Amino acid sequence: MLNLRAIHHVAIICSDYDASRAFYTNVLGFTVVAEHFRAERQSYKLDLALNGQYCIELFSFPDPPARVSRPEARGLRHLAFEVDDLDAATEWLRQNSVTFEPIRVDEYTGKRFTFFSDPDHLPLEFYER
Template sequence: MFTPNGIHHVAIICSDYERSKKFYTQVLGMTVAAEHYRQERQSWKLDLSLNGKYVIELFSFPDPPPRVSRPEARGLRHLAFEVGDLSLALRHLQQHQVEAEPVRIDEYTGKRFTFFADPDNLPIEFYEK
């Protein structure tokens, strides 16, 4: 029986490349693994790592159409990051003027989590380990 080895990466198309690059590197602390400008597409491709592991491809394209992401639209629902201390993570978001929803408790695990949005309003979750 075939089973994938794991998730290789998540691809995100942004509306403002520099703004999103700043958000993912400075707010979420990801590291730039590679950055390429593709002239034929008028598109940037930014490979981002988290703790040494490649996780996100950030793309820019001229005038990408908006995608419905809330409420509960069909498709990828959100991107979740595990954090060790949710209170510390929330203070970090506040320092970067990123608003988060009120903290919730997972009814099955008892763990705390919250949602916030990237610069294109894509839903991101911090889930406390």
Template sequence: MLQLENVHHIAIICSDYAVSKKFYTEVLGFRVLGEYYRAERRSYKLDLALGDHYTIELFSFPDPPQRVSRPEARGLRHLAFTVRNIDSAVAELTAHNVVTEPIRVDEYTGKRFTFFSDPDGLPLELYEQ
């Protein structure tokens, strides 16, 4: 069996680079590790870290096609982040005008969670530790 060690990063293509960069850094609190403009592709690449872990590559490309996400489309469903206190996390998102779904309880673990979206409608989840 293949011996995977962990997830290295997640790549996200956005429609408005400045808006998504602000969302992931100023609202969600990711730290910029590196920012690169690739002239031959007319594309930005932003490497983002959560804590000490390289987590997200945020890309911009000219006129990327929309990807169906809802209702429950095939493929990647959502990206989930753990939080210590979901109530304070939701309050912080609300302060940034980010709408969250009502907090629910995972029927198998008893943990609380909620969903919200990034500027392009990518479903994101907060899952309380």
């Protein structure tokens, strides 16, 4: 049997490297582990950590094709982040001019959550612990 230990990272390709770098570090609070410019590919690779845990590779490529993400397109549906206080988290989004959907309640767990988007409209979620 395969013995998976954890999800190691999520790779995201962005269209505007500076905007996405600022969003994931300044708005969502990820820390930079490493940043590399790969001249042969005209591409950045930014390794990001959350609470000391490496978890996102942010890539830039010249003219990446758009990917359908809504409504309910096949593939990765969204990336969810656990928060302690959804009201504080959404207030932080509001202060940083990030729009989010009305807060909903998970019908199975009773937990509150909301969706918002990164600069490339990748669907993201805050899910209250």
